[in-house]
Structure formats: structure tokens, C-alpha cells
């Protein structure tokens with residue numbers, strides 16, 4: 392752990408991620424796992440978080456609220472902003488370090504391009520699969536009622552357009568980009584020097600299956616659960632007092648952290664930590680964490696959740712030699728400078 396990071400290690404910082412990340416040492420973080428904000432809600436398409444903070448229910452949403460006008464500038468603004476975030480994440484990750492970023496089906500291309508253009512190698516895309524979600528498509532009946540035609544014509548038109556709705560499908564998956572900062576030398580050289588850069592295939596999914604890029608956390612059916620079920624959420628994992636609107640499943644964050652972190656010294660950063668799920672997952676797995684969020688209310692919730700989290704190592708991690716240092720002393724680690 393680099394000296395300047397020790398002050399913020401295992402802490403949740405309240406502030407703007409782009410500013411707070413500057414205090415983190417370069418090449419010091421093993422994994423960045425995050426779920427960034429995408430849009431303003433309340434049908435607002437000016438993308439400014441300070442404005443959102445002044446609004447009631449200022450949470451950000453990942454899909455368009457019903458009726459929100461399509462604004463192609465949103466994606467471009469998101470790309471510009473996420474490019475800056477990705478450049479900073481690239482700087483502070485170790486060579487071979489992983490960047491997992493949740494996204495939405497509508498915005499994945501902007502997200503992945505911003506990450507790619509910052510210098511990362513796009514390694515894969517996880518699909519978080521679920522069946523329960525509210526459909527947001529609207530019928531046009533409300534607008535037909537306002538037409539200056541007689542009632543019979545309105546009814547006729549409604550019948551003709553029965554079932555035809557605005558182009559929004561029921562969203563049943565969330566993409567998560569898996570990007571990697573280029574390794575320093577070969578994979579072997581990199582893991583020996585940095586203790587990051589490979590995936591732990593001892594972590595199984597479903598019924599002891601090889602780790603997959605499709606994941607679900609709710610039972611769907613036997614065949615799907617057999618190959619894609621990570622683990623069912625526990626009842627209390629979110630915490631009753633947690634008012635955050637977009638809390639990510641703890642088990643999903645744990646899966647990604649277990650796959651990508653090698654040792655107890657691994658540091659997991661979430662620059663948009665919200666109610667702290669990434670940090671709670673890292674702490675439970677005896678990894679180190681740093682969380683950042685702009686909203687003091689969420690920081691408080693994250694800290695409370697962390698206070699209630701005890702280290703709960705996964706048996707798959709516990710049973711393996713935890714550190715490469717067990718057989719190669721730091722002094723003997725190869726230098727690729």
C-alpha cells in the first residue's frame with residue numbers, strides 16, 4: 392500500500408470522484424468496481440450533478456423515465472465525462488488491474504468507448520440477467536385523446552394502435568464492462584510483481600461451473616441456475632435504513648471481487664460507491680477498500696453498513712495460499728522498470 396493511500400484506505404470519502412481520485416497514488420489500486428450515474432431523473436436532460444443535488448429525490452436513474460424525450464447529446468456528454476473518469480481510473484490502477492463498470496443497455500457503447508479510449512483493454516462484458524423489471528413503454532392513448540377529431544375517430548385510432556407502444560422494451564439485463572489496464576510484461580511477470588492481472592477460476596458459478604460472463608442472482612429456472620446463478624441475495628444484505636434507489640446486489644459485487652483480487656492486500660476502489668455495496672463486499676472478503684460518493688446521506692449509510700459488516704472470507708479464497716509473497720519474497724520480485 393502506497394503511503395498517501397493509507398489515510399483514505401478502508402474509508403468512504405464524501406466528494407466529487409474526479410477530484411477525490413486525484414489524491415490516490417498512481418499504480419496502487421487492484422480493482423475498480425463501480426456503478427456510475429447516467430442521467431438526471433425528473434425528465435431533466437441537462438447533465439449537471441450540482442443541479443440534481445438540489446432536487447428532491449435526487450437519485451440518478453439508469454433508464455429513461457416514462458415520457459422523457461430522447462436527447463442524443465446525453466450519450467455524448469456521458470462519454471465526455473466518463474472519459475475523464477476512466478483516464479483517472481487508468482492512472483491509479485496497477486498494471487494488469489481490472490476496471491468493472493456497470494452500465495445500461497442504452498449507454499453501454501458510450502461507457503465501453505470511454506473506457507477503451509482511456510487506454511484500457513476491453514476484456515469482456517458481463518450480462519447481469521434478471522426477469523423482474525417494470526416495463527416503461529407507453530401507449531399513445533393519452534395523446535390521441537388530445538387530437539382535434541371526433542370521439543369515434545379517436546376510438547378507431549386507439550383500436551388500430553392497440554398494443555403499439557413507445558420503443559422501450561422491458562429491460563432484463565445490465566451490461567458490465569470488464570476492462571484491464573495493460574500488463575507490465577507477461578501475465579506471469581505481472582502477477583508476480585503486482586499481484587493482479589489474472590482471474591481466479593477456482594471461483595465457480597451455478598453448480599460448480601467455470602466462471603461465466605452471464606450472471607443471475609435470483610433463481611430463474613433449473614437450466615439457467617445451473618450455469619449462471621451466483622448466489623441468492625440474503626434478506627438483510629441491503630439494510631432496512633438504506634434509502635438509496637439503485638443498490639447493487641452484494642453477491643454480484645462479491646463475485647467480481649473474488650474473481651479478480653489475488654490477496655488480502657488487494658485494494659478495491661468504488662468512485663461512485665452510493666450506499667457502499669462494493670465496499671461492504673470487499674470488507675466481507677477481507678479485501679481493502681476505498682469508496683467515494685458525492686452525497687453525504689449515502690456516505691453515512693455506507694459507513695453504517697460497513698460498521699455492521701464483519702470479515703467473512705469466502706471458503707474458496709481462504710483455502711488457497713493467499714499471497715504470492717508466500718513463495719517469492721518482495722525483495723526477489725522481478726522488476727520490469
Ligand SMILES: C[S@@+](CC[C@H](N)C(=O)[O-])C[C@H]1O[C@@H](n2cnc3c(N)ncnc32)[C@H](O)[C@@H]1O
Pocket residue numbers: 406407408409425426427428440451635637638639640662663664665666667668669683684685686689
Ligand atoms: C448508481 S449509484 C451507486 C449505487 C451503489 N452501487 C450502491 O449499491 O449503493 C451512483 C452514485 O454516484 C453518486 N455520484 C454522482 N455523481 C458523483 C460524482 N461526481 N462523484 C462521486 N459520486 C457521485 C451518487 O450520489 C450515487 O450514489
